[in-house]
Amino acid sequence: MVWSVVYSICYSFGILGFLSEGPTLKHWISAIGNGEIASTTILSVGISLQVTLVSTAAAIGLVLLAPRGIESRTMMTMVSVLLGMPVAIHAFVVYQIFSGGGLVSRALHSVGLVGSPDEMPAMVNDGWSIGICIALTASSFPIVYLYFSQLWATLRLDKHCRLAECIGATRWQGKLRVALPMLLRKGRPMIAMSFLSNLGSFEIPLLLGRQSPQMFSVLTYRRSGLYDLARRPEAFAIATVYFGMCLIVLIVYLRWREHDE
Amino acid sequence: MNRLHRFFALLALWTLLAPVGMLVSLSIGSGWSYPRLLPDRIDLLPWRVFFASRDGIVTALLHSTMMSLLVSASSTLLGLVAGRSLRKHASLWLRVIAYIPFGVSPMVIGTCLYDLEVHLGVAGRMMGVLMAQFIFAFGFSTVLFCELWNTRTDRLESLVIELGGSRWSIWRHAIWPYAHRLILVSLLQTALYSWLDYGLISVLGGGNVPSITLTLYSYIREGSVNQAAQSGLVLMLPPVVGFAVSMSLLRPRHDGEKTN
Incomplete structure (x- = not known):
């Protein structure tokens, strides 16, 4: 792991590598100069933030609505199905549902709203990355949901809510003003982790993204493909x-965890 | 009121599960021309091809299974020991390194590892893929077991020592009863990690190491929708069962000792 980080730093400065000509900044200058790093960073962070926000909100909402929902056997089966669904399948399914020739377009066709696949507004491989966001949200939601359900039980929020009700709060006041802040505070590390894993996602943006801009993993993969050795650095x-950002988030994550313990 | 809540929660999850229904319907037919909602013909063709051909998919399945077993056994064993020492040396940097596999994209790491493996002569071979998968799985299990060791296990250990137990009996009587569920979870999760891995195997395997994920991707690239749906279901089955098992093992127990 450490080797990967050190190697990538050395390679990017031209210290190592097949065609290295000694230490140089030119690869950085060219990568920053053509705007690739900036656009990739903005895209990745934007998508990841949005996905983390939506999946966390959905998970917490569901937990607040039905705190013990996870204990029912049907719910557990369903969460395991979603959890067990590989990201590639998420991407594939989103493509088959939302693409021009996908299920939504077919359904709209049958009620006469869409005439042909071209008339369907672009939702995959599109400029706003809608497809990526949908697929990433679906794939990161179950683990976040599971975590917050566990947290509800571990923190014994049932008892806290009942206590709040005893001293005069309504049912929802108890949930929103006692349970929600506790869930958010204790769940911070998980939210950071979820952000991080969305930031580095590969399969989904590979299948549902556009040629440019691309997310970190996809761009690294494409650039390092051995077609053009000169651009490998x-x-x-x-x-x-990317490693720098991961490092910051990881340190924040560990600090939060230590703080909570 | 409670019934209404449950209804909405179930509704939300059913909507999320609809895709599975689509996968199943696609996998039992052939063709899917535009305005039709179901496949052109329901003839079970993808499944018949799957069970008839003995070469491609079966080799991929065997490879994936073997790699999962190897990766999970080795990383769980070593993670158990490493997690113990990680807790004792709780420096921040060591922890950051241990947590890298959780957050950092295997794709990016794999790209960086590729050159190292070229020098070691294992790139494009199964050994190389196994090494990389092991690094990640080892990280998972180390962190998982790091949570296991706490003051309670320390006290149990010292109790066994005070009662005159040997090193072996510490593991047998103090650690095993406490850890066996977590060991099972770790075995499952690391096996699933290897089973579902696409990033590492496609970068480091260089196309020479067959796996069920690579098969799925080649179907998706070719645009064979029905075959892709079918191999997707095959790929999904073990993880779904695995997660169901590990979820029931890690079910919230109301004794307040699960820290997460």
């Missing part, structure tokens, strides 16, 4: 930026 410059 740029892949490692991007990887270094």
